[in-house]
Structure formats: structure tokens, C-alpha cells
Amino acid sequence: MAAGLALALTACGGLAASPGDESSSSAAAYTELATGSAASAADEAALQKVPASARDAYAGFWQSTRLGPNPYADWSAPKAPWQFCYSSAYQGNSWRQEGLTVAQGIVDQLTGQGLVKGKLIVSDANNNASLQATQINTMVQKGCNVIFVMQPPTVGLCNAFEGARKAGALVVVMQTGTDCTNVMQSDFGAYHAGQTSAAWLVKKTGGKGTVVMCDGIPGVAAGEARQAGAAAVFKEAGLKVDHITGQWTPSTIKSQMLQYLSTNPGDVAGVWDGGVCAVPVTEAFEQAGRNLPWITGFEGACAWLANWKKTGKDSIGFTQGAGQGVVEAFKIALRMLAGQKPEFNTLLYPLQTIDGSNVDQYYNPAMTLNSACNAQPTGGEVVPASYYDDLFKGGNQPATFTSGLDKLPVK
Incomplete structure (x- = not known):
């Protein structure tokens, strides 16, 4: 495709x-x-x-x-x-x-x-x-x-x-x-982000077992780019990879994961999240009575962070x-x-990147499994303004503003 x-x-x-x-x-x-x-x-x-x-x-x-x-x-x-x-x-x-x-x-x-x-x-x-x-x-x-x-x-x-x-x-x-x-x-950089979370999963699984990739909507370039980055890492590591297509919709993701588990009784070493997958995947494993594998996050959803705290299972994601x-x-x-x-x-x-070393900088106790918000980058911006200095030339100093990201409500 x-x-x-x-x-x-x-x-x-x-x-x-x-x-x-x-x-x-x-x-x-x-x-x-x-x-x-x-x-x-x-x-x-x-x-x-x-x-x-x-x-x-x-x-x-x-x-x-x-x-x-x-x-x-x-x-x-x-x-x-x-x-x-x-x-x-x-x-x-x-x-x-x-x-x-x-x-x-x-x-x-x-x-x-x-x-x-x-x-x-x-x-x-x-x-x-x-x-x-x-x-x-x-x-x-x-x-x-x-x-x-x-x-x-x-x-x-x-x-x-x-x-x-x-x-x-x-x-x-x-x-x-x-x-x-x-x-x-x-x-x-979607491809790079996919690589980063996949490399984390390879390390956590020891490079052994089966990893399920929870993909988004087929044909959406941004989603397929992160999938391609992850797939390249898994291939190099020699991991067996299966796929479910969740359409970035929690109910669909849970249904697809339950169907996969019903037809694949073997252990799952990890699940890679292409977006919105972590919480419904966790729910599917719990409903099926299966051991919870390593599960990545992606877009830094508040619900994902609440799920992380609930399960106590380490994860990785991004402020997206x-x-x-x-x-x-x-x-x-x-x-x-x-x-x-x-x-x-x-x-x-x-x-x-949000991982076990810094999760408390992004988690807020007000976050729940039903939260419809995202963790915000520390410092109010994902990269400093100086990041772009090498990508531009000439001109004058631009107008500045405060992002306000740190003031967005947790809901």
C-alpha cells in the first residue's frame, strides 16, 4: 500500500x-x-x-x-x-x-x-x-x-x-x-521519532520476541513516516513484527488488539504506539487476562501518562x-x-522525549484515563528559538511572544 x-x-x-x-x-x-x-x-x-x-x-x-x-x-x-x-x-x-x-x-x-x-x-x-x-x-x-x-x-x-x-x-x-x-x-521529525520509540522498545525487550505495531490511518504520510522509522529499527534488531490498524481511534484500537490476542496466544514482548494506542491496548490486554508487555506512547497524551502511573510500567513518548x-x-x-x-x-x-528519567516533569496528578489533553513541552516550547538560526539567513529580529502552553488546562 x-x-x-x-x-x-x-x-x-x-x-x-x-x-x-x-x-x-x-x-x-x-x-x-x-x-x-x-x-x-x-x-x-x-x-x-x-x-x-x-x-x-x-x-x-x-x-x-x-x-x-x-x-x-x-x-x-x-x-x-x-x-x-x-x-x-x-x-x-x-x-x-x-x-x-x-x-x-x-x-x-x-x-x-x-x-x-x-x-x-x-x-x-x-x-x-x-x-x-x-x-x-x-x-x-x-x-x-x-x-x-x-x-x-x-x-x-x-x-x-x-x-x-x-x-x-x-x-x-x-x-x-x-x-x-x-x-x-x-x-x-516523524521518522526520527518513530526510530526513537522503537529503539527504546528493542532495548526493553532485549531484541527478542514479537512486537505488535499499532498503526494509524493508512495513506497518511505523517503516520506512515513514523511507522517506517520504527519498522527499520525492528528489522535491524531482528524482531518479529505484527501489525494492527487502529485508525487513531481508541475503540477501533481496542477491538483490533483483542482480535489479535484471540488469534495469537503466544507472548507479546512489546507494542509500538503510532498514536493514541497506549491506553486502549492496555485495556485490551487487561480484558484478555494477558501479561502486560512494554508499550510505548507517542503524542504525549495525558491519558497515556495517567495509564503509565496506573500500571507502573515504564514507557516512552513525546510532546506532540x-x-x-x-x-x-x-x-x-x-x-x-x-x-x-x-x-x-x-x-x-x-x-x-518523555521517558522514565523525566516523566514527572510532564505528568500532572489531575490527568486521568479519560483526559483529553496532551503533556506540554518543558520551557513552553519544544525547541528554543535559536534552533532555527542555522536554517535562516539575513533579515531582522522577529517579533516574540509567550507560547502559553504551560497554562493550557489539564482536562
Whole structure:
């Protein structure tokens, strides 16, 4: 399925070339999105161009996105005040709501500095790519200077992005991969995160036994990138790997895990979490009366941390809430509004790791198995502002803000 996805994305990408130029030479400036594939020579060459200080976060980047030159190299930043806009593919869960809450808080701070005109313009496409494209076009007509796009589909919006770019709007895609090369992308290193949690599981299991990978929604590049990173580690370690597909839905995950346990009576050494899996997997093992294996986390859910404290079983995960993703996207936009030029179209950063050595820095006793929140990065940001110094050049100092992540409620 992964190979078929990669072919489909290449065929449907449309804007494979540099914005406004679809010549073969321009297309070659960007690597191809190749989910589930090994690195090509072009991928390896592109990776070596990334500054050493950020290179770990770019490991396996081709699994979820394309890497090449800054598509806004000739863009002239408008003078303040600016109109900020927020296009969300879907707002129907607490993770997405957190992201919008943080965005509104940042805009309020910038408004107080005299840098914003009007209120934050927000749209929700309810997972409809055509509707989201229309909403982005409308934002351009309303004079949006910066459009933040939360987790759009990998393909389908390139033309809308191109229309915004040509109109002078800066578009920053957050928290997902995209086949479009005419936008800025801000995301965490998904492949590297998958590698990190898988390596932990190999160590805990001693590299022996069967590991079950709890995968997300097939075809979502960001999810498949972390799966590919984990699978590579397990293969190198020689572990037997089975899969369940949980669709990032707790009820589905529990059902799939119970079904797996009913047909696989042998011991399970560990379960790798591709997102939202830890709690329902634990419940499935308990319901089946089976010994609880080592289970990783992923997105730093409050419920996962409460589950960790309940079982007393060590785990590993990351601070991957939507709010921290919004914070990093704003850092990029404000640098560009200050005239700084990014070296690449895709700016990836590492996540903070939560493990047995630091779990109490992220756990709050108010967290329960039913909590719908995420642990937040210590220090209020997943990486310091200086992380991006090697990824930008020129320009002035950007406007600053307080993330407010440490003030988000535990709910």
C-alpha cells in the first residue's frame, strides 16, 4: 500500500516543479515524496545540505514530505500590521481545539504589540479538501498576509496554495507532510521519532520476541513516516513484527488488539504506539487476562501518562500536542515577516522525549484515563528559538511572544 501511495502522490502532485515553473530542471530541485521507500541518491544529497545542528530531525524526511529550496525566496514581507488566518482541515477533536486556542493566544499578544489588524480569521473544512481550497481562496480575497494551514491532505491543495503565494500571502502548513512545494512546511521529525520509540522498545525487550505495531490511518504520510522509522529499527534488531490498524481511534484500537490476542496466544514482548494506542491496548490486554508487555506512547497524551502511573510500567513518548506545532509555525512566519529567508521549503524540528528519567516533569496528578489533553513541552516550547538560526539567513529580529502552553488546562 505504501508503494502505491507514493506512486499516486507523484502522479497527482501537480506542482512538482518550483512555483510558476514546471520544467523538469525545476522539478528536480525538490526531492520526491516516497512513503515506505528507502532513501534515493537525491534524498541523501539533500539531507547532507541540512545543517548538522538540525539533521537528526530530517532523518527519513522523504517519507512524509519533499525537500528543496525556499519557494518564497523572492517574497517581500509586507509591513505590519498583518492579517493572520487559520485554515484547519478539521476542528472536531480536543487536539485540534488546542491548536486553535494557542494560535488565538499568540495573535492576541501580537495585537497588543500593534502588529495585527483585525481578528484571527478561522475556517474549518471538516475534512473536505475541496472546501478547504475554497476557504483558502476566500482568505486570500480577505487580505490575509499569513495563512496557517493545520494538517491539510497531502495532495489536493497545491493550486490554492499557489494562488495564495502569487497574491503575496505567506502559507505555512503545520503538523503534516505535503506534496506541494509552493508552501512553507513546519513539522516535527516523524521518522526520527518513530526510530526513537522503537529503539527504546528493542532495548526493553532485549531484541527478542514479537512486537505488535499499532498503526494509524493508512495513506497518511505523517503516520506512515513514523511507522517506517520504527519498522527499520525492528528489522535491524531482528524482531518479529505484527501489525494492527487502529485508525487513531481508541475503540477501533481496542477491538483490533483483542482480535489479535484471540488469534495469537503466544507472548507479546512489546507494542509500538503510532498514536493514541497506549491506553486502549492496555485495556485490551487487561480484558484478555494477558501479561502486560512494554508499550510505548507517542503524542504525549495525558491519558497515556495517567495509564503509565496506573500500571507502573515504564514507557516512552513525546510532546506532540497541536499547540507546540502552532508555536513553531508562528516562529517561522515571524522570522519571514522580519525579512529572514529560510534555506529550505521544509523546516523540521525534534520533539521532546518523555521517558522514565523525566516523566514527572510532564505528568500532572489531575490527568486521568479519560483526559483529553496532551503533556506540554518543558520551557513552553519544544525547541528554543535559536534552533532555527542555522536554517535562516539575513533579515531582522522577529517579533516574540509567550507560547502559553504551560497554562493550557489539564482536562
